[in-house]
Amino acid sequence: MISLIKSLKVSQAKRVNPLQRHSYKAFGESIDLEVACDSSVSDREISDIRKLYEPFFASRALPKSGLCLDTGAGEGWFAIPFALCFSKWQVVCFEPEKDVFDRLSENVKRYGLTNIVCINAALHPDLKASPLAVRDKSECSIPSGLIKALEDTQPALFHRLDALGLFAPLMPGHKKGEDMLTLPALPLSILSALSPDFVKMTAPGCEKAIALELKNCQVGYIAGRLYSYVSSNDFYPESEAGMREFYLLNGKHVLRRDYEDSFDNRKAGLDVVVAMYNTYDYIEECVDSLLADGNPHINVIVVDDGSTDGCGEFVAQRYTDNSRVRLVRKANGGCASARNYGRECSNASHIAFIDADDRVDPEMFTALLEVARYTGAFVTEGEFKLLHTKNGRDVFTPSHEILSFTKPGRHVIGDYDFDWIKGEDITTAQPTIWRRVHRRDFLDRQNIRFPEHVRAFDDQIFQLLVAHHCMGIAHVRGHSYHYRQHDAQDIKQGDERHFYSFNMYRNVFQRALDEGWPSVEPVIESLLNTIKWSYGQLRDDLKPIYCEAATEFLATVMKVYGVKINKQRLLSTGISDLDFLVEHTLYDMRNDPTNYGLMRLESWRWQPEFIKMMKVVEN
Incomplete structure (x- = not known):
């Protein structure tokens, strides 16, 4: 965030722009605002309405009434047409800069809108919270006690982002300078108290804190921009907070969750299906590698395919108190039937299939899930390396791909860099389905399953169908699957x-x-x-x-x-x-x-x- 702030600072002095009237259409309403901003700011505001907010609401059936929070209202670019179109919704606008706030208030007054409350403040993550009563969601109006709390602002330090026409909270390590100013602010606890139904996200430097504040709130919709990377886990609500849809632009990528994820029978997250048959010597190492980074959105389903070496009993005892591990048992039917059975036992939005004698880098599946969420990719994959055990020691051999990927990925999401690989390139490559994460709705829609009438090479048809229908795969760098090599592997039997x-x-x-x-x-x-x-x-x-x-x-x-x-x-x-x-x-x-x-x-x-x-x- 510090580098973003530095790159956006174009001058140390506040620029003054002449007042002008700006006409546009939004949500079917003709709007005429009094504004004083650069054309770049107005172009961005209109572009966001056209490309982000209008498509977001057009594809959803909003409740007839609710509470909307506009965390960066400006002169009312979004709030005024939204309030006109959704007249039974209450809109709370946050705008900390006094002259912009005055123009916002005047624009609202000129349209005679009584369903907009303008607050001369920004949200700041470092302000101390005061106990507040939570708004009754059955009422759209804001209780008088919360109105008073909204007016009880505190001075806080911000940086001016001139290129955006916005402000960001003072970040640790950022030196105080002339681009710093004091603005009225409110603690994030006000969000929980307001219990909004929709949040418009325009809060540089405050996105992660807002996301965490809303985790236990029943917020149905969040849309807007992320000016810095935030882990997708932070935007998913706790289970008791109900369903939530969001659409958040972050550079060239979009973090989204919507109706396509089949809310009624899918939970957010990844289930890793481990097909297990007589792998007592390896199963603990396999499962522990999947649990290593502690990601609560990743769970493990171990399918015991009629094992006779006691590995099923071992898993049951070893992970009995671990809520992220589930053991299911079935009669022996082969690896394909075990994978399909694990898939049927899963209700996660994403799914992966690995072998019980292999293992992964601790953060591999977290990286694949994060890239999948931020890109919407049907399939993401990590790298892989060959694992040999010689004289009790693990020895790794790079895969053949080391010659193909010699530079960092051309796309970046947070700490993860990746490249897009064409589906036809996956078609002609070695079957490596175990290092991939698949969107469950994609597999269901395309009717892609493992063929159960065979006892070997069932992953071949699976990869070929996935490669054709997905069109492309996000190949994530620096996170590897450990593909164990030993004489008992099916692929090494010349039968x-x-x-x-x-x-x-x-x-x-x-x-x-x-x-x-x-x-x-x-x-x-x-x-x-x-x-x-x-x-x-x-x-x-x-x-x-x-x-x-x-x-x-x-x-x-x-x-x-x-x-x-x-x-x-x-x-x-x-x-x-x-x-x-x-x-x-x-x-x-x-x-x-x-x-x-x-x-x-x-x-x-x-x-x-x-x-x-x-x-x-x-x-």
Whole structure:
């Protein structure tokens, strides 16, 4: 905030602007104000009404009556048209500068508005609070005792922000100078006493203190500007304070919470689903890393998928007194069914899925949730590094991404910097769903779930669908997922489970047809990458049949979509003569009509169970 104040200081002397009349329309009302401000200030005020307040109220059904607080009223740019449009609402305007306050009062008087109370004061976080009776919310009028308290101002030190035409409380470490002045002020406790229904936020340097003061108040709406970063947690009310919607501009970003978050059945926050099966040696380390930074908006749902090594009992005993950890149990059904079950047990606005043998940097999910809230991103992700345990010591290896992200992110929210990554780049990348936070309404709306009929690689289809529908992911720097490497991992087994990938991609191509995707080129590139990786992992006895499966699948895709995959791309999979095999198969299909139904036909070569059974028969 100190740097902001210094950057906004354009002169040490107060500038005097001539009086003028400014006409504009707001909330359907024609307004003519007497003002004395720079054009930059008037342009900002009108822009905020057009781009912020009018859309905010147009998309909401406000109560017929209520109490509105305008924390930086100026000459009445917002308050007067709001009071005219919402005539049954009472509006309290705070304006500390005497000459501006006089013009505000004159403008209100000229419009004959009796539902506006003008207070010659600003809010200051350091003033001592006096006990005040809380306004009865069933009454819009302000009790006489509170009116008297509003007039009982105290002198306080502020800095003039000339470029904004506003004031900020004197901040610790800011040297006193000619830009400092004494203005009438009120303690923040007046906010709780007034118990407003809507707060217009225009209070540089005071935003965090106002947010904390309102946490236990039943304030339904907050909108305005944040001139300094404030943690999103501060604006979410305590549960007993009821529902709240807000829309707060902070530079290029917006902290928002509104009807899209499904208030009736969603709580604000993040649930991290931990799919657990026989991971006794790792589960404590995993859960403790999720709880490490103490964020009350992040909770953990551990799904015991029929474990037999006692890890379920351990979690039940270890975290029995921790309200942020919930253990749920189910019969063994595989990782996909455990993740889906945990999702159904969650009622949070955001959700993540991690493996029980992994862990995270202490603040990783806090960073991802914060960026998600300030950007509205459907998906945010952190970085990841490989975790090896050698001779009882943890050793980290950077992921392949270290070569892609060598500079700080181009976007900043508070202490977090990030970049936007295109969805198509996620499509062709390694499946890493465990380092991401997803908006729950996004997953529900797009019907994205983990396929439960498979026991491996279920995250592949999940990532492909997310990447297509989200369009882009916010990649947050400096916060990593610890991806444990050990011999028991599914991806390191060169067995028949690698054939599940064909089943996964078949489902994706079917979705693409049903939903009319404009291009499947990124999915084809992902398919070729997966074929290359699986073929290199497979046992030698499975490679011939995998070659047949890949040939049949690629020919089907090319026939259905009418696409051509050139020789170089086919041979990049590492399968010798794959280009010839695919071309030969297409030749055999030359007289078959092009039919989207081909993508729905099954092949035994794409089913691990059939291949495993065939191998048993052979032996």
